Amino acid sequence: MRYIKVAMFVFAAVLATATLSRAQDMKDMKDMHMSKDKTAKTTIQGEVIDMACYMTKGEKGAAHADCAQMCINNGLPVGVLDAKGHVYLCMTSTHKPANSLLVQYAAKQVKITGTVYQKGGMDLLAVDTVEPVGGDTK
Numbered sequence: 001m002r003y004i005k006v007a008m009f010v011f012a013a014v015l016a017t018a019t020l021s022r023a024q025d026m027k028d029m030k031d032m033h034m035s036k037d038k039t040a041k042t043t044i045q046g047e048v049i050d051m052a053c054y055m056t057k058g059e060k061g062a063a064h065a066d067c068a069q070m071c072i073n074n075g076l077p078v079g080v081l082d083a084k085g086h087v088y089l090c091m092t093s094t095h096k097p098a099n100s101l102l103v104q105y106a107a108k109q110v111k112i113t114g115t116v117y118q119k120g121g122m123d124l125l126a127v128d129t130v131e132p133v134g135g136d137t138k
Contacts, residue, residue: 043113044125045133046082048072048105051089054081065107072103080112080125088116088125098127109133 050071053059059067060081072078078099080088090098093114102110111131117124 040115041113041128042116043111044080044082044088044116045109045111046080046088048102048108048110049079049081049087050106051077051079051087054079054087060107062107068106069103072099072106075099078102080110086123088123090125090127093126093128095126101127101130105130105132 047060048068049060050068052071053064053067075097078090078097080090082088090102090112092098092101109132111133112125112127113129114125114127117126
């Protein structure tokens with residue numbers, strides 16, 4: 001009987017922790033969407049990367065262009081890597097994936113104007129406009 005009480009207590013504690021964690025996740029999502037702390041419009045210049053290959057294998061650059069295009073076309077997250085090595089995860093300014101906006105620029109240099117949101121050590125760039133840099137006019 002004692003083991004049943006202990007098991008029930010542990011189960012209740014786990015359930016309460018999970019519930020509180022989920023509530024915090026929902027609050028964080030609401031804060032991100034409703035935040036008054038967003039930065040002003042900014043322009044980021046850098047290379048369009050597929051986040052999966054960059055984060056797991058460090059893949060980037062012209063030699064990785066075909067793979068990056070395929071990954072972005074298949075729905076994997078897309079980002080921008082600036083000259084300082086800073087990565088921005090990209091979405092559209094209407095909170096949709098930015099894949100269709102950026103796939104044509106995979107492994108190319110672009111200037112993106114939008115709003116940067118920062119939370120928990122991550123930067124999210126809500127893309128308003130994209131333009132190629134230099135000879136990258138595909």
